[in-house]
Amino acid sequence: MKKVITYGTFDLFHQGHYNIIKRAKEYGDYLIVGVTSESYDIERGKLSVHDSLLTRIENVKKTGLVDEVIVEEYLGQKTRDIIQYNIDTLVVGSDWIGKFDHLRQYCNVVYLERTKNISSTQLREKSNEICKFGVITDNADDLGVVKETKYVSGIHIERVYSDDIAVAEEFCNKYELNSYSNDFDKFVDDLGIVYIKSSIEKRYDYIKKCIEKGLHIICDFPFSYDNEKCQELNRLAKEKNVALMENIVSVYLRAFTQFLWIARCGEVGKVLSVNIGMSSDFFKYEKTLEEMSVLAITAVIKLLGTDAKYVSKNIIPGDKDDMEYCSLFFRYDNSVARIEIGKNVDLHNHLTVIGTNGSIVVEDDWWNTGYFKVMKKGVKKVDRRSFNFEGTGFRYLIQELQIMLRDKRYECNRLTDSEGEAILKVFNQLDD
Ligand code: CTP
Numbered sequence: 001m002k003k004v005i006t007y008g009t010f011d012l013f014h015q016g017h018y019n020i021i022k023r024a025k026e027y028g029d030y031l032i033v034g035v036t037s038e039s040y041d042i043e044r045g046k047l048s049v050h051d052s053l054l055t056r057i058e059n060v061k062k063t064g065l066v067d068e069v070i071v072e073e074y075l076g077q078k079t080r081d082i083i084q085y086n087i088d089t090l091v092v093g094s095d096w097i098g099k100f101d102h103l104r105q106y107c108n109v110v111y112l113e114r115t116k117n118i119s120s121t122q123l124r125e126k127s128n129e130i131c132k133f134g135v136i137t138d139n140a141d142d143l144g145v146v147k148e149t150k151y152v153s154g155i156h157i158e159r160v161y162s163d164d165i166a167v168a169e170e171f172c173n174k175y176e177l178n179s180y181s182n183d184f185d186k187f188v189d190d191l192g193i194v195y196i197k198s199s200i201e202k203r204y205d206y207i208k209k210c211i212e213k214g215l216h217i218i219c220d221f222p223f224s225y226d227n228e229k230c231q232e233l234n235r236l237a238k239e240k241n242v243a244l245m246e247n248i249v250s251v252y253l254r255a256f257t258q259f260l261w262i263a264r265c266g267e268v269g270k271v272l273s274v275n276i277g278m279s280s281d282f283f284k285y286e287k288t289l290e291e292m293s294v295l296a297i298t299a300v301i302k303l304l305g306t307d308a309k310y311v312s313k314n315i316i317p318g319d320k321d322d323m324e325y326c327s328l329f330f331r332y333d334n335s336v337a338r339i340e341i342g343k344n345v346d347l348h349n350h351l352t353v354i355g356t357n358g359s360i361v362v363e364d365d366w367w368n369t370g371y372f373k374v375m376k377k378g379v380k381k382v383d384r385r386s387f388n389f390e391g392t393g394f395r396y397l398i399q400e401l402q403i404m405l406r407d408k409r410y411e412c413n414r415l416t417d418s419e420g421e422a423i424l425k426v427f428n429q430l431d432d
Pocket residue numbers: 007008009010011016017020091092093094095096112113114115116117118119120121122
């Protein structure tokens with residue numbers, strides 16, 4: 001019996017999918033189809049899949065041509081499947097030409113020409129109303145945001161606003177947007193989402209205006225230095241059913257979410273201490289020490305809670321009246337945290353949680369990590385967790401917003417209002 005295998009996401013099942021399954025079957029007697037799992041698609045950056053795994057499997061089965069369906073869960077699984085299922089031929093579409101030649105050592109590899117003029121992407125674009133996205137900025141640097149939005153289908157960056165028309169024009173040309181403006185009403189026109197990355201002093205007014213216009217908002221942290229103003233904005237957003245999200249991407253990353261889960265569910269016992277290091281010269285896009293401190297403070301608040309008994313800081317100033325090095329110490333009832341942030345010092349960019357029963361460690365670049373280690377007392381084997389992570393992380397935040405809007409849910413539970421308040425409280429102390 002000749003066994004054939006083919007793989008795909010098979011989202012919004014279409015004629016191209018049917019054709020390849022039919023032709024794959026002709027290569028043998030027994031056809032296995034591997035359908036990608038939701039988490040695998042997210043890991044490889046395919047964030048726009050519409051149908052659930054169960055629906056996609058059902059649709060593949062409904063062809064009546066498939067003898068067995070399996071789930072493809074990770075990169076490299078094809079090799080295991082080919083050996084385990086004793087496969088004779090792997091069939092894939094011509095979009096993958098050359099990519100699976102290395103599997104010829106295990107079986108035949110056949111690339112079949114794709115059916116023309118149809119794809120899941122096309123169908124998604126037709127069915128999804130495109131949500132128009134705008135950027136409000138003070139400078140012509142996008143920090144990777146334009147590129148990131150391109151990975152989330154159903155979102156299109158239309159235009160940019162700046163008080164300074166020259167900046168808006170430069171941004172627009174640099175990132176090939178449709179238009180630019182310094183007229184706020186013209187700018188917001190038909191937009192659905194706005195990303196505000198202007199200086200802190202201007203954010204409150206912009207957010208307020210956007211809420212009044214019913215726009216959903218992503219804004220750099222904090223919305224304002226003034227907690228009462230932040231509370232007011234959160235309240236207004238709720239009244240208007242508008243999503244108002246802080247641009248703190250780490251809380252949207254799967255590895256970070258898992259890290260938090262493991263720390264908080266007691267896997268390494270009671271958490272005694274959290275230690276964080278960050279060096280600014282390791283950031284791809286230059287960040288101020290304040291911006292970096294937001295990420296670190298967020299991690300502490302997410303890990304240990306909003307009720308720190310006291311926070312103390314030590315700042316060593318730099319040559320240009322800025323911070324060269326900063327150390328923050330948090331005291332909780334039964335635990336402590338220490339954050340070290342430096343400009344040109346190597347602080348290893350690590351995040352370590354020490355518990356009564358072990359520790360969890362991210363060795364480098366913890367704020368956009370895909371990898372961490374869990375070490376338990378008395379257990380020799382290190383438990384290594386790894387997740388693929390694409391881009392700057394902003395795409396995962398937009399994806400979350402898109403899901404919230406689809407479900408008509410306007411409050412983001414990844415970072416609660418009280419966590420936001422606690423972060424701001426510590427953040428403000430940096431300036432005292
Ligand atoms: N395929 C095909 N002809 C098409 C579309 C897909 O032969 N018009 C094949 C692909 O080459 C692949 C399989 O069908 O071997 C599953 O493809 P999948 O990626 O699920 O479908 P796409 O429509 O290409 O999805 P997307 O647009 O999301 O990339």
